[in-house]
Amino acid sequence: MKYAIRRRILRTNPLPKGKDSTAATKTTNAVDERALLNPEQAAAILDWIRRRPRGGKRLHAFFATLYRCGPRPEETVAMLIHTATPEVGKQWTDTGEIREQRDMKGRxxxxxxxxxxxxxxxxxxxxxxxxxxxxxxxxxxxxxxxxILAGAVIRRAWRSARKAVLSPHVFDSPTGRRVYDTRNTRLTKWLNDGIPPAQVAGWAGNSVAVLLSSYARCISGQLRDLKQRILARGDLPDLPETG
Structure with missing residues (x-):
C-alpha cells in the first residue's frame, strides 16, 4: 500500500489502522502437548494398523519406525535414512516424480x-x-x-486407525491427529526421560535451539528430581559451631 501511495496510484492507505503490511506475523513452532500420544494410545493404534488386511504389516513397520526412532516421515520412506524424499508433487520436481530425493533436512x-x-x-x-x-x-x-510408500496411503491408514481405537472425543481432539505427531511424541519422551537436549537434537536432526523452542512446553515430570539434586548438593559447606 505504501508503494502504491508513493506511485500516486492510491491517495491513502485503505487498510485499517494496525494492519500495516510491514508488521511481522507472529508464528510459533512450539509443539502442542495435547497432540502427543500416551503409550496406551500409541500401542493400540500400531496394533490396529498391524492387523489391517491390506498392507497392514508393511505400514506397521513404517509407523513403528516413526514411533520408536523419531525420524521425519520423509526420511522414513527413504530408509536407511541416508536421504529424504518429501512429497512435493510432480509439477515441482525435476524428474516428474511425486517425491524428489534430497539430503536430510539441516544436513x-x-x-x-x-x-x-x-x-x-x-x-x-x-x-x-x-x-x-x-x-x-x-x-x-x-x-x-x-x-516409495505414498503419503496419501500413510495418512489414510493413520486416520482410520485413530478413528477405530480412540474414543470419539479423543479422535476429534489434537491427540495424534498428524502422522508427524508420532515423531513429536518420541522426541518429547526422550527429553522427559532426562536425555540431554544436545543428544536428542543430534538424534532428531535439529539444532538444540530449535529443539528447545519446539518442545519446551512438553517437558514435564522432572521438577521433583531436579529439586532433590539441588538440595543434595547444597550451597555452602557446614560451618563449625562457635562457643
Whole structure:
C-alpha cells in the first residue's frame, strides 16, 4: 500500500489502522502437548494398523519406525535414512516424480545421522525384511508396487486407525491427529526421560535451539528430581559451631 501511495496510484492507505503490511506475523513452532500420544494410545493404534488386511504389516513397520526412532516421515520412506524424499508433487520436481530425493533436512550434502533403535523395532524390521524378501539396495519400507510408500496411503491408514481405537472425543481432539505427531511424541519422551537436549537434537536432526523452542512446553515430570539434586548438593559447606 505504501508503494502504491508513493506511485500516486492510491491517495491513502485503505487498510485499517494496525494492519500495516510491514508488521511481522507472529508464528510459533512450539509443539502442542495435547497432540502427543500416551503409550496406551500409541500401542493400540500400531496394533490396529498391524492387523489391517491390506498392507497392514508393511505400514506397521513404517509407523513403528516413526514411533520408536523419531525420524521425519520423509526420511522414513527413504530408509536407511541416508536421504529424504518429501512429497512435493510432480509439477515441482525435476524428474516428474511425486517425491524428489534430497539430503536430510539441516544436513550437509551426503550427511547422515545415527538414531537409537529399540530392540522391539529390530524384531519388527527383521520380520518385515523376511516377509517382503527384501534385498540389499531395496527400499526398506515400500509401497504395494515396490516404489516409495505414498503419503496419501500413510495418512489414510493413520486416520482410520485413530478413528477405530480412540474414543470419539479423543479422535476429534489434537491427540495424534498428524502422522508427524508420532515423531513429536518420541522426541518429547526422550527429553522427559532426562536425555540431554544436545543428544536428542543430534538424534532428531535439529539444532538444540530449535529443539528447545519446539518442545519446551512438553517437558514435564522432572521438577521433583531436579529439586532433590539441588538440595543434595547444597550451597555452602557446614560451618563449625562457635562457643
Amino acid at each position: 550437509a550434502e551426503g550427511g547422515t545421522r545415527t538414531v537409537p533403535r529399540h530392540r522391539a523395532l529390530t524384531r519388527i524390521l527383521r520380520q518385515h525384511i523376511a516377509d517382503e524378501q527384501l534385498q540389499p539396495g531395496d527400499l526398506l519400507l515400500q509401497g504395494e508396487t515396490g516404489g
